[in-house]
Amino acid sequence: MYYLYNFLAVMLLIFFVLPYFIWRYFREKGFPRRFRQSMGFIRDDEIAAVAHQNCIWIHGASVGEIVATSPLVKEIRKAMPDAKILVSAVTTGGYNMAHQIIPEADAIIYFPLDMPFVSESFVKRIMPRIFMPVETELWPNFLRAIKRRRIPVMMVNGRISDKSVKSYRYLYGILDDMMGSVTRFCMQSSIDAEYIEHLGAEKRRIYITGNTKFDQTYAEVTPEDLKTYKEELGLYDDYPVIVAGSTHPTEEEKLFEAFTEVQKEFPRARLLIAPRKPGRTHEITRLAERFGLTVGLRSVLRDEKGQRPRYPVILIDTIGELGRIYAVGDVVFVGGSLINHGGHNVLEPAAHAKPIIVGPSMSNFKDSFSLLSKVGACVQIRDTKELTAMFLTILRDDALRKKMGDASIQVIRENRGAAVRTIGYLKELLRLTATESMVNTHYKISTRNINDEVSPRMRPGDAVTQYLIQLSHGEDNNVLDWLVLSLLRVLSVLYEVGVRLKLSCYNHHLLPTTKLDCCVISIGNITVGGTGKTPTAQKVALMIRDMGYRVVILNRGYRSHWQEKIGVVSDGKKIYMTAYEAGDEAFLMAKQLPGIPVVIGKERAITGQYAVDKFKAEVIILDDGYQHWQLHRDLDVVLVDTLNMFGNGSILPRGTLREPLKNLSRADLFLLTKCDQSSPISRATLCDQLHRYKPNAPIVESIHNPCAFIEIADWYKNDGSKALPLEALKGQEVMVFSAIGNPSSFEQTMAGEGLQIAEAIRYPDHHDYGMVEMQYIMERAISKRVTALVTTGKDAVKIPTEFIYLHREVPLYVLDMEIQITSGEEAFVKTITTAIEKENKRQ
Numbered sequence: 081m082y083y084l085y086n087f088l089a090v091m092l093l094i095f096f097v098l099p100y101f102i103w104r105y106f107r108e109k110g111f112p113r114r115f116r117q118s119m120g121f122i123r124d125d126e127i128a129a130v131a132h133q134n135c136i137w138i139h140g141a142s143v144g145e146i147v148a149t150s151p152l153v154k155e156i157r158k159a160m161p162d163a164k165i166l167v168s169a170v171t172t173g174g175y176n177m178a179h180q181i182i183p184e185a186d187a188i189i190y191f192p193l194d195m196p197f198v199s200e201s202f203v204k205r206i207m208p209r210i211f212m213p214v215e216t217e218l219w220p221n222f223l224r225a226i227k228r229r230r231i232p233v234m235m236v237n238g239r240i241s242d243k244s245v246k247s248y249r250y251l252y253g254i255l256d257d258m259m260g261s262v263t264r265f266c267m268q269s270s271i272d273a274e275y276i277e278h279l280g281a282e283k284r285r286i287y288i289t290g291n292t293k294f295d296q297t298y299a300e301v302t303p304e305d306l307k308t309y310k311e312e313l314g315l316y317d318d319y320p321v322i323v324a325g326s327t328h329p330t331e332e333e334k335l336f337e338a339f340t341e342v343q344k345e346f347p348r349a350r351l352l353i354a355p356r357k358p359g360r361t362h363e364i365t366r367l368a369e370r371f372g373l374t375v376g377l378r379s380v381l382r383d384e385k386g387q388r389p390r391y392p393v394i395l396i397d398t399i400g401e402l403g404r405i406y407a408v409g410d411v412v413f414v415g416g417s418l419i420n421h422g423g424h425n426v427l428e429p430a431a432h433a434k435p436i437i438v439g440p441s442m443s444n445f446k447d448s449f450s451l452l453s454k455v456g457a458c459v460q461i462r463d464t465k466e467l468t469a470m471f472l473t474i475l476r477d478d479a480l481r482k483k484m485g486d487a488s489i490q491v492i493r494e495n496r497g498a499a500v501r502t503i504g505y506l507k508e509l510l511r512l513t514a515t516e517s518m519v520n521t522h523y524k525i526s527t528r529n530i531n532d533e534v535s536p537r538m539r540p541g542d543a544v545t546q547y548l549i550q551l552s553h554g555e556d557n558n559v560l561d562w563l564v565l566s567l568l569r570v571l572s573v574l575y576e577v578g579v580r581l582k583l584s585c586y587n588h589h590l591l592p593t594t595k596l597d598c599c600v601i602s603i604g605n606i607t608v609g610g611t612g613k614t615p616t617a618q619k620v621a622l623m624i625r626d627m628g629y630r631v632v633i634l635n636r637g638y639r640s641h642w643q644e645k646i647g648v649v650s651d652g653k654k655i656y657m658t659a660y661e662a663g664d665e666a667f668l669m670a671k672q673l674p675g676i677p678v679v680i681g682k683e684r685a686i687t688g689q690y691a692v693d694k695f696k697a698e699v700i701i702l703d704d705g706y707q708h709w710q711l712h713r714d715l716d717v718v719l720v721d722t723l724n725m726f727g728n729g730s731i732l733p734r735g736t737l738r739e740p741l742k743n744l745s746r747a748d749l750f751l752l753t754k755c756d757q758s759s760p761i762s763r764a765t766l767c768d769q770l771h772r773y774k775p776n777a778p779i780v781e782s783i784h785n786p787c788a789f790i791e792i793a794d795w796y797k798n799d800g801s802k803a804l805p806l807e808a809l810k811g812q813e814v815m816v817f818s819a820i821g822n823p824s825s826f827e828q829t830m831a832g833e834g835l836q837i838a839e840a841i842r843y844p845d846h847h848d849y850g851m852v853e854m855q856y857i858m859e860r861a862i863s864k865r866v867t868a869l870v871t872t873g874k875d876a877v878k879i880p881t882e883f884i885y886l887h888r889e890v891p892l893y894v895l896d897m898e899i900q901i902t903s904g905e906e907a908f909v910k911t912i913t914t915a916i917e918k919e920n921k922r923q
Contacts (some may be wrong), residue, residue: 083569085220085254086196093195114172117190120198127166127206129186135164136506137208138236139191142174143400144425145214148237150181151295151499152212157184159503166208170217173358177400194219197562203229210510215239220254223261228728230762232513236502237292238267240275241422241444248279256280257729260769263761264509266502269447282768287505290498291448293427301407301432309408312381314388318348320475323409323434325402326356326424331415331439332364336371336393338468343392346475352405354396356415356424361397368393403428410481411474413437413467416444423449426458431492435474435484437461451495457487512761526841565734572734579731579739586709594685595712598692599699599919601912602713604706606744607727607736610821610845611719612753612784612899614665614874617703619899620717620912621669621676624699629916631699632691633673635666637680638704639846646690647680659877664846665703667877671798684711699916706746707738715915718747722758723825725766744773749780749911755902756783757828778911780904786829789868789893792876792884803896810834812867817857818875819847826872830895838864847878854883861890868893 101118104111116122124131136156140146146169153165167182168191169175178188192198203225211226211233218235226233248255259280266289267273273286301309315321322342324335332353339351351373355364365375376391378398396405406412412429414436416422422444429436430448436458442449452458461467474481585591603617617633624631637647640663649655649662650670659667662680670678677695681687684702688711691697702708706718720726727736744750750770755763767779788803813836818826823842831837841857843849861869869892871879876894901908 082220082224082254089195089221093193097193108172110172110176114175114190118170118193120192120195120201122189122202122205126189127187130164130166130208131205132207133164134209135166135186135206136160136210136212137166137168137206138212138214139168139217140174140178140214141169141191141217142171143177145169145217145237146174146177146181147296147403147425147428148214148292149178151292151297152214152236152502153182153184154297155499155503156506159507166206173399180400191217192222194221196221196225199225203231207231210234210506210513212236212506216241216244218258218262220258223258224729227257227261232263232509232761233261234264234266234506234509235262235276236266236289236506237498238265238272238276239291239444240267240272240279244275260765263513263765264505266505268498271447289501289505290495291427292498292502293425293448294492294495295497295499296403296427296431301404305404306407309405312388313352313378313394313405313408314376314381314390315350315408316390318350318390320346320410321350321352321408322411322413322471323352323354323406323429324413325354325406325415325429327353327415328356328419328421329360329363331418332367334418334464334467335413336368336373337464338471339373339393340371341468342471342475345472350392350394352394352396352409354402354405358397358399361395364395403431406434407432409434411435411437411471417441418463418467426452427492430457430488433485433489435459435481436488437467437470437474439467451491452488455487455491457484457491459484509761513759526839568734569730572731575733576731576740583709583739583743592710593712594688594710596685596688596692596700598697599714599916600688600702600711601699601715601717601915602702602705602708603717603719604702604704604708605719605721606706606738606741607721607724608732608738608821609721609724609727609736610825611721612782613704613719614669615784615897615899616717616719616751616753616782617701618669618673621673621701623909624701624912624916625676627913627916629698630696631701632677632679632695632697633669633701633703634684634687634691634705635663635669635678635680635703636682636684637663637666639663639848640666640680642680645681645683645686649678649680650676651695652677660848664874664877668873669703671877672873684708698920714919715748715912716746717749717751717912718744719751719753720766720770721754721822721825722752722763722766723754724822742773744770747774747777748915749778749908750774751908752779752781753899754784754825755781757825757832778904778907780901780908782899782901784825784829784897785900786833787896787898789870790896792871792879792892792894795873795876795894795896796884800896804893806833809868809870809893812836813838813864814868814870815839815841815857815861815864815866816870817841817843818872819843819845819849819878820872820874821845826895829897830870835870838866849875849879851880851883854879858888858890866890870895873897 101115105115138149138152140149149167156163156165164186167178167185167188169178170191175190192202199222208231211231213235214237216239265276265281265286267276267286268291270288273288277283277286342349368375373393374391375393375395378394378396381388396402406429412434414424414426416424417439420441423438423442426436426445427448430452436452438458438460440460440462449458459470461470586593603613603620605611605613621631621633640661642661649657649666652675655670666678666680679687679691688700691700706716726741729735731737752763770779786806788805789809790800790803794802811834815838816827816830820826827837827840869890871894873894
């Protein structure tokens with residue numbers, strides 16, 4: 081559905097938006113800035129105060145949303161005085177209004193067009209701490225870019241109209257993703273809360289905070305301000321003054337008809353009209369002349385000196401003043417309600433204690449209209465005749481006019497506090513989304529690739545892999561990158577079709593599945609990259625061995641140089657292969673699991689049968705076996721990295737998913753990894769998502785628990801007697817290097833333990849180190865004057881033996897780590913035990 085949406089968006093951009101923007105570019109003052117920023121060409125100095133400053137980004141489309149933003153910004157500044165605040169708007173009116181009423185903002189910009197390349201660029205350059213769309217400002221591509229970077233989204237002052245509910249249904253296939261991108265929905269009313277839930281938002285994420293427009297202060301008018309406005313508009317002793325705000329075509333004609341009737345009884349009556357779109361000045365002026373009415377322009381009257389001429393009709397052709405000009409009126413009509421539009425904001429005139437008249441269409445502001453109409457502050461009419469009668473009724477009766485005005489201001493006073501409530505939820509969300517490990521990320525990261533002189537042994541495919549990973553994470557995207565991404569999207573569709581077809585063949589027994597005479601437990605995931613499968617397989621193997629069962633681990637032997645169908649890395653007593661022959665993962669398990677055989681081979685049915693025949697295996701563990709459908713499994717354990725749950729949500733090669741997310745329904749147990757480095761709220765969101773795919777599957781949480789630092793020569797000899805405690809390097813400058821699926825997690829662990837990382841060198845996953853590379857790393861460490869070099873066990877097995885036993889100026893340590901279950905251990909053990917016992921009974 082995203083493909084169709086983006087195709088239509090591009091067509092709209094080329095044939096409608098760009099021509100319209102270009103036309104306005106040469107005709108409208110200030111529009112070049114909007115054009116440039118909306119297209120993604122924003123200057124560094126325009127966002128310098130907020131870019132990569134953990135800013136709070138609040139976005140409102142137009143004037144109305146910016147008005148709702150103002151109280152929020154003021155409360156944020158009170159609660160978090162040091163926070164950086166970015167405000168964005170779509171329209172010129174909203175942008176100008178933001179500059180007028182939100183001086184507290186550190187930067188104000190135009191919001192980007194919802195194109196993938198534009199949204200990605202904007203988000204990457206700013207990297208806010210949180211994104212807060214006002215009312216219904218949800219844009220698919222922008223939310224997708226935000227979600228990829230794990231930035232929380234909190235809708236504020238949320239409002240959903242009947243029209244919006246119907247419109248969003250056309251986004252089938254995208255809507256669920258959009259709703260899932262929003263962490264919290266702070267809605268104006270219970271009606272809006274019901275609507276957003278109907279659209280797919282989870283009930284536990286929805287909060288009713290009220291309407292922040294009740295809290296607005298920018299429209300307050302002092303007696304001195306009121307006097308100035310009347311002088312500038314040429315309003316002296318005239319009565320009555322009717323203000324018609326946010327009017328639409330056809331409504332002005334009905335207003336003029338009603339006004340001419342009012343003039344018969346009140347000859348000095350004045351009518352102020354503020355059209356929704358200021359560009360309609362000439363149209364409305366010509367229409368007024370047909371009724372014999374002369375029109376004065378606010379922009380002209382304001383600049384005149386001395387006593388202003390008296391015009392029966394004054395057109396408010398300026399932007400951002402309506403909220404204050406309501407103060408001069410004796411009665412107010414709010415437009416967009418005599419046509420099928422849904423009305424406009426009735427709270428602005430209510431804040432000035434004015435009697436309010438609206439038409440029959442108020443669906444967009446049903447909640448605030450309901451509050452005002454219940455107390456008699458706002459009355460609804462159906463047509464011109466009723467509008468005329470209501471004008472005259474209110475203007476004739478001073479007591480009625482005062483009663484309606486008092487009721488209006490009372491509603492405002494009773495419903496204030498939405499901004500304070502919203503900021504309370506914001507502070508809580510920021511606390512929940514902060515990771516438990518506060519990590520220093522200001523260290524240098526060096527990514528080694530195929531072009532490096534010190535990397536002569538790196539495979540050409542590594543450079544391609546690195547490039548595709550960068551693309552999948554939205555890094556350094558240019559025009560060429562987007563062309564490649566388009567091709568990858570097509571290939572992803574073909575890949576997904578192939579996966580579905582192959583799985584269907586196994587499900588319908590068109591392809592054979594082998595059942596072994598033992599219990600088979602798969603440890604796998606649904607994404608490529610490091611989730612912790614190998615250490616988890618080790619933990620499970622040790623646990624089952626301690627239960628008294630004969631257990632064997634089957635590993636594919638990724639990046640091994642063993643050519644036979646079966647390769648015995650270890651029989652549990654002796655290791656028969658090197659890391660080069662077996663592959664790093666299989667060799668590491670063989671080294672760290674004495675008493676447990678490790679066998680490699682691409683066809684697990686063959687290696688599995690060998691394990692049963694040769695080692696009398698009672699339990700077989702498939703390391704990375706979730707997609708190995710040739711072999712029947714008695715238990716599927718699926719690991720999910722809480723730091724990078726499902727990548728960018730796309731299938732290979734566009735993303736990192738090995739198969740569609742709905743295939744998580746095959747899982748029997750979910751194990752969340754690296755939970756200490758993720759936020760509670762992100763884990764709760766993940767759990768909800770997993771339960772949608774497999775409601776009854778237990779969800780267990782774990783961490784990669786660092787135990788000690790072991791000098792590499794001692795580590796190779798399995799000698800932990802000289803291991804350094806974690807505290808030994810706390811506060812010391814170190815250099816780290818790795819060639820694993822998720823190097824940032826390893827680095828974060830180091831920083832979380834208090835080590836000061838001077839530089840982190842990253843190689844592609846499963847990279848084989850050479851002597852030249854190790855000498856380069858050592859020279860870098862010496863030049864940095866670090867206390868130590870630190871790497872992982874998976875990397876240690878690939879370091880040349882001759883380097884391990886060389887004299888080194890800087891010590892090289894291996895971080896000894898283990899998987900530790902932090903939540904759900906009982907369910908974890910019970911699920912595995914039940915699967916083994918069930919298979920034993922079958923036999």
